[in-house]
Amino acid sequence: TAGSSPHDDDINGKTYDYIVVGGGVSGLVVANRLTEDSHSTVLVIERGDFDNKPQAIVPYWANALDTSVLMRVPSAPNAKLNNSTASSVAVAAVVGGGSVVNGMGYGRGSKADYDAWEELGNPGWGWQALLPYFRKSTTLTPPSASVATQWNMTWDPTVYGDGPLHVTIPNFQYPDMAAFWDTIRQEGDVPMPADAGNGPGAYWNPSTIDARDMTRATARSAYYDPVNATRQNLRLVTGQTATEILFGDGDNDTLSANGVKIVSRLDNSARKVYARKEVILAAGAMQTPQLLQVSGIGPASVLKAAGVAVKKDMPAVGANYQDHVATVMTFSLANPSFPNPDTITNNATYNETVWAEYYANKTGPIAAASASTLLALSLPQLTPNDASAIVNQLLSQDAEQYLPGIYRSTTTLLKGFEAQKAILAKMLNSTSASVVAHPCLGNGLAPAPLFKPLSRGTVTLNTSDPHGLPIVQFNTFMNPVDSEIVLAIVRDARAFWERLSERNNPPGPATEISPGAQCQTDEEILNGLITTGSLWPSLAHPSGTCAMMPEEYGGCVAPDLKVYGVDKLSVVDASIMPLIVGTALQATVYAVAEKAADLIKARRG
Numbered sequence: 092t093a094g095s096s097p098h099d100d101d102i103n104g105k106t107y108d109y110i111v112v113g114g115g116v117s118g119l120v121v122a123n124r125l126t127e128d129s130h131s132t133v134l135v136i137e138r139g140d141f142d143n144k145p146q147a148i149v150p151y152w153a154n155a156l157d158t159s160v161l162m163r164v165p166s167a168p169n170a171k172l173n174n175s176t177a178s179s180v181a182v183a184a185v186v187g188g189g190s191v192v193n194g195m196g197y198g199r200g201s202k203a204d205y206d207a208w209e210e211l212g213n214p215g216w217g218w219q220a221l222l223p224y225f226r227k228s229t230t231l232t233p234p235s236a237s238v239a240t241q242w243n244m245t246w247d248p249t250v251y252g253d254g255p256l257h258v259t260i261p262n263f264q265y266p267d268m269a270a271f272w273d274t275i276r277q278e279g280d281v282p283m284p285a286d287a288g289n290g291p292g293a294y295w296n297p298s299t300i301d302a303r304d305m306t307r308a309t310a311r312s313a314y315y316d317p318v319n320a321t322r323q324n325l326r327l328v329t330g331q332t333a334t335e336i337l338f339g340d341g342d343n344d345t346l347s348a349n350g351v352k353i354v355s356r357l358d359n360s361a362r363k364v365y366a367r368k369e370v371i372l373a374a375g376a377m378q379t380p381q382l383l384q385v386s387g388i389g390p391a392s393v394l395k396a397a398g399v400a401v402k403k404d405m406p407a408v409g410a411n412y413q414d415h416v417a418t419v420m421t422f423s424l425a426n427p428s429f430p431n432p433d434t435i436t437n438n439a440t441y442n443e444t445v446w447a448e449y450y451a452n453k454t455g456p457i458a459a460a461s462a463s464t465l466l467a468l469s470l471p472q473l474t475p476n477d478a479s480a481i482v483n484q485l486l487s488q489d490a491e492q493y494l495p496g497i498y499r500s501t502t503t504l505l506k507g508f509e510a511q512k513a514i515l516a517k518m519l520n521s522t523s524a525s526v527v528a529h530p531c532l533g534n535g536l537a538p539a540p541l542f543k544p545l546s547r548g549t550v551t552l553n554t555s556d557p558h559g560l561p562i563v564q565f566n567t568f569m570n571p572v573d574s575e576i577v578l579a580i581v582r583d584a585r586a587f588w589e590r591l592s593e594r595n596n597p598p599g600p601a602t603e604i605s606p607g608a609q610c611q612t613d614e615e616i617l618n619g620l621i622t623t624g625s626l627w628p629s630l631a632h633p634s635g636t637c638a639m640m641p642e643e644y645g646g647c648v649a650p651d652l653k654v655y656g657v658d659k660l661s662v663v664d665a666s667i668m669p670l671i672v673g674t675a676l677q678a679t680v681y682a683v684a685e686k687a688a689d690l691i692k693a694r695r696g
């Protein structure tokens with residue numbers, strides 16, 4: 092076939108119109124769209140291999156991390172977390188990227204999340220402009236009519252299209268989910284906003300499941316497999332790591348990307364491949380900034396320390412790291428119903444029955460991923476009495492005091508953060524953007540992501556091993572506003588589980604296991620979260636590290652996604668999000684990449 096010949100040698104020295112670095116979510120979307128024109132040739136470079144294991148195909152495996160296709164980007168000491176280096180950022184290394192290993196939640200942020208991107212100086216990136224791309228990328232299969240009625244499920248079919256990525260709200264729901272929905276509704280008229288950008292409320296969140304055969308829908312299955320055999324102009328090589336962006340002669344001394352150096356994982360042999368029109372970076376928010384840095388584009392101090400020749404001093408590359416800090420509380424339930432999410436692992440007979448059911452009928456719990464119910468809250472909903480005090484605390488801050496060193500020495504980065512801060516303060520003050528979601532899993536696990544972090548991390552190459560994995564500096568809780576909001580999350584979660592416990596039927600009263608009900612003061616709660624490992628600096632949602640913002644705001648790419656001051660080089664992955672969105676990232680990455688492909692097509696003809 093045209094595309095996949097892993098570890099092939101015949102690409103050495105060849106020239107393509109486009110080289111896409113990274114065959115993950117964004118890379119495969121862009122490669123597919125660019126090769127719709129049979130005259131455009133595209134080479135995709137992917138470090139990982141094809142993964143055809145059941146873990147990559149059967150929805151249930153969304154509940155267990157397949158570490159065989161993951162790498163972990165290590166952390167520098169995290170000052171506010173007792174200098175811990177225990178956390179890392181999980182990144183995929185496989186054809187299809189994160190979509191092959193992720194939790195399969197498909198959620199869009201609120202309108203306000205994307206309008207904030209536009210307000211930061213990115214015309215064409217607000218919700219209205221992105222909605223056509225959310226539509227273009229997806230097809231929604233609704234749940235069956237009887238399941239929808241039984242559970243009072245809602246969704247908005249108008250915000251989906253007939254795109255390659257199939258998503259669905261699974262028919263299978265554990266019986267105890269009824270108690271979670273009762274508890275949510277007990278609060279009165281909770282909006283049920285669906286994926287139409289409507290912000291906080293209680294969601295039936297779709298999963299990336301292809302309902303035609305109840306398998307995991309990935310960037311590979313949606314955007315690569317269907318066209319691989321027929322598009323002679325699309326080539327994907329696997330097991331090859333891009334180690335350097337190559338530059339040719341640009342006009343007036345401008346850097347101009349013309350290719351990529353790649354190294355085989357099999358035997359370390361090196362090759363060079365060339366791009367006539369553009370090199371497109373889609374290596375994800377950890378490795379795109381690293382590749383730029385090892386190629387000489389990044390903060391001069393970091394590059395010099397690593398012995399990398401500085402081609403362009405650009406402090407923005409690797410700054411602005413944002414992730415969803417997760418408060419992962421656990422509860423023990425006194426009287427869970429049969430079956431519940433834990434039955435599969437603790438009851439061998441049930442386990443055997445449900446796997447047989449999946450292979451026979453493609454139904455049951457194995458045909459579902461994890462949470463399809465989420466309760467998303469704005470700050471005023473999370474903590475009505477403290478919201479304005481938290482916003483005032485933010486507004487009165489001297490931002491510099493709570494930012495990494497590189498912001499203090501770079502006026503543009505600081506100015507960009509000030510602009511972000513003003514917008515975030517508005518969002519935190521309103522009920523139009525979510526600051527947290529409580530995913531309801533049907534058991535006692537309560538992982539709540541902080542959607543609007545104020546702390547900013549950095550990603551830099553490892554100065555003693557520039558081509559090894561980069562290093563993340565999380566800076567969790569560097570900005571005290573984040574810990575204030577996390578405290579509110581814990582207290583709100585406790586109130587939720589207390590209401591759930593008060594119902595006199597399954598799943599019964601809940602006892603808090605971590606951080607533990609003995610933690611009551613602010614200090615006790617924060618310490619308890621940290622020492623019990625219940626505070627995760629990363630939910631595997633790295634973003635923002637080559638941010639799309641004006642250059643005077645410390646941006647890295649312009650609204651056309653081209654790297655400032657470099658010709659023929661663009662970024663299309665999660666790195667470009669200037670502010671992380673209030674939901675898991677993949678839906679947004681698919682839409683951003685769809686739009687990126689249109690922008691690239693338009694400028695290159």
Ligand SMILES: Cc1cc2nc3c(=O)[nH]c(=O)nc-3n(C[C@H](O)[C@H](O)[C@H](O)COP(=O)(O)OP(=O)(O)OC[C@H]3O[C@@H](n4cnc5c(N)ncnc54)[C@H](O)[C@@H]3O)c2cc1C
Nearest residue numbers: 113115116117138188189193194195196333664665675677
């Ligand atoms: C464990 C996990 C769980 C998640 N859960 C969810 C979820 O439930 N819902 C959700 O919406 N999102 C989730 N996400 C996040 C989502 O999957 C990512 O945001 C998304 O995949 C990012 O897309 P991307 O194109 O930016 O990068 P990726 O999809 O990560 O693609 C980057 C690709 O580039 C390759 N690559 C990197 N460096 C190089 C190099 N130098 N040379 C060649 N190739 C390279 C990598 O191997 C990878 O395939 C999860 C992610 C992970 C890892």
